[in-house]
Structure formats: structure tokens, C-alpha cells
Amino acid sequence: MPNIRHTPVAPTGRRPLAPGTGIDAHRHDTHQIAYARAGMLSVTTEAGTWVAPANRAIWVPAGTVHEHRAHGSTDLRLIGLTGNPLGLDRPAVLAVGPLLRELIIACTDDDAPTGDERARLLAVLLDRLRRAPEQPFHVPTARDARLAAVCAILHDEPADGRTLAQLAVRAGTSERTLARLCRRELGMSFPQWRTQLRLHHALLLLADGLPVTVVAHRCGWASASAFIDVFRRALGYTPGRAFTL
Numbered sequence: 001m002p003n004i005r006h007t008p009v010a011p012t013g014r015r016p017l018a019p020g021t022g023i024d025a026h027r028h029d030t031h032q033i034a035y036a037r038a039g040m041l042s043v044t045t046e047a048g049t050w051v052a053p054a055n056r057a058i059w060v061p062a063g064t065v066h067e068h069r070a071h072g073s074t075d076l077r078l079i080g081l082t083g084n085p086l087g088l089d090r091p092a093v094l095a096v097g098p099l100l101r102e103l104i105i106a107c108t109d110d111d112a113p114t115g116d117e118r119a120r121l122l123a124v125l126l127d128r129l130r131r132a133p134e135q136p137f138h139v140p141t142a143r144d145a146r147l148a149a150v151c152a153i154l155h156d157e158p159a160d161g162r163t164l165a166q167l168a169v170r171a172g173t174s175e176r177t178l179a180r181l182c183r184r185e186l187g188m189s190f191p192q193w194r195t196q197l198r199l200h201h202a203l204l205l206l207a208d209g210l211p212v213t214v215v216a217h218r219c220g221w222a223s224a225s226a227f228i229d230v231f232r233r234a235l236g237y238t239p240g241r242a243f244t245l
Helices: 098-108 115-131 145-156 164-171 175-186 190-207 212-218 224-235
Strands: 005-007 013-017 022-028 031-036 040-045 048-052 056-060 066-071 074-081 092-095 138-140
Touching: 013 022, 031 040, 031 048, 031 098, 040 056, 040 074, 040 190, 048 056, 048 092, 048 190, 066 074, 066 190, 074 098, 098 115, 138 190, 145 164, 145 175, 145 190, 164 175, 175 190, 190 212, 190 224, 212 224
Parallel strands: 005 022
Antiparallel strands: 013 074, 022 066, 031 056, 031 074, 040 048, 040 066, 048 138, 056 092
């Protein structure tokens, strides 16, 4: 990520983003919560990409070089924090319940409270953050050139249905080697990574307004019902509700 901008204090506030726009690579010396009240947000670091629709937020720890991207018309809300209520030194996707959602909005609206009222709101917000479950929704980046080549193929065409053995031939290596690299570098099996990748792409396409049946086909599911089932189990709601929460 070239031309990295350094912002000492992570900002707090609202930043509407048009589809496809974002905030280029930067880092700050304090922690930050990024939340999309509408649309969808992705945060990318050298370790991978985290995506968050309206019932998720992304934790960005201090010092992390990252960039934001909007998918769909996005109402981005940012909250800078000097403390680390989560104790995490890596990015993470967090579940956002109704109360935490309203607290984030209240603290970032244009008429957000100040003084003692703001301090009380932040205290409750920090308490809810500590209780927010982490969601295992992350598409990690491969470092090994052989595995990275396979990942690039599927990033370009998530509906590609070739087996790991077939992709290994394309990458000039063995299925066993790729399976071992997946566990070591991606922290999951190849089928798990492919599902995460397909869900990631599905969220981007849904944010662009594509119908569920089209999204299912483009991301490699045999039917819309199969896609809806996987989506619901991973995210807790159906694709049709992804941007109406």
C-alpha cells in the first residue's frame, strides 16, 4: 500500500461514501471502530480483507495500515478510541446488536452530544463493545506464491468449481502441499476459505443491487436456496435482508 498517510488520532464522526469510493491506505496511533449504517464496508490490510454489512462493525487496532472501501451508497461511521476494550491487536469483525448500533450512531451524528453526556454514551458503548461477539468473517491473504496464485484465480472467478487437486496442477504443485499451506497461512481448510471468499463476493454483489439468484450463480452456488442457506448460517439473516437491517 503506497503513500501511506499517518493520522495520529483516529477520527470520530460520519463520512458518507459513494459506491466504489473509500479512504486510501493510512494508519493512526489510536484504535478505531468502523461501521456502515447503510451500504457495506470493507477494510483491507496486508493480512487480508474484512467485510461488514449493517449488523457488523470492523475493529482496527492502532498502528494497522488499512484502507476502507464502500460497496453501495455507504453511511460510514467512525469512532476513535484511545483504550483497547477488546484486547485485540488485529482487525476483527464484530456483531452489532440494536443497542450498540444506536450508540454508534448517536456518537457520530452531526449533532452528537458533547461533554458529560458524550462521556456517558462512550462508557456504555465501550461496555457493549466488550460484549460484542467476534464474527469469523475474514478473507485472509496468502503469502506463498503457489497458494497466492490459486487464491487469485478464485478471487477473479469465485464460481470456479475446480477441486483443489485441479487447481494444484494449474499452480504447479500438489494438492497435499496446497492443503497444508491453506491451514498454515489462511488458518482454515481450502473449502472453508472458498466459502468465505464466495460470501465476501456475494456481499459485494448484493451491495450493488444484484438479485439473489444472480448473486448465487455468479458466486458458485448450484441454486439460490443453497446460497441462502449458507448465507443465513454464516451471517444470521437472509441475503434479501442484507441491507435492510
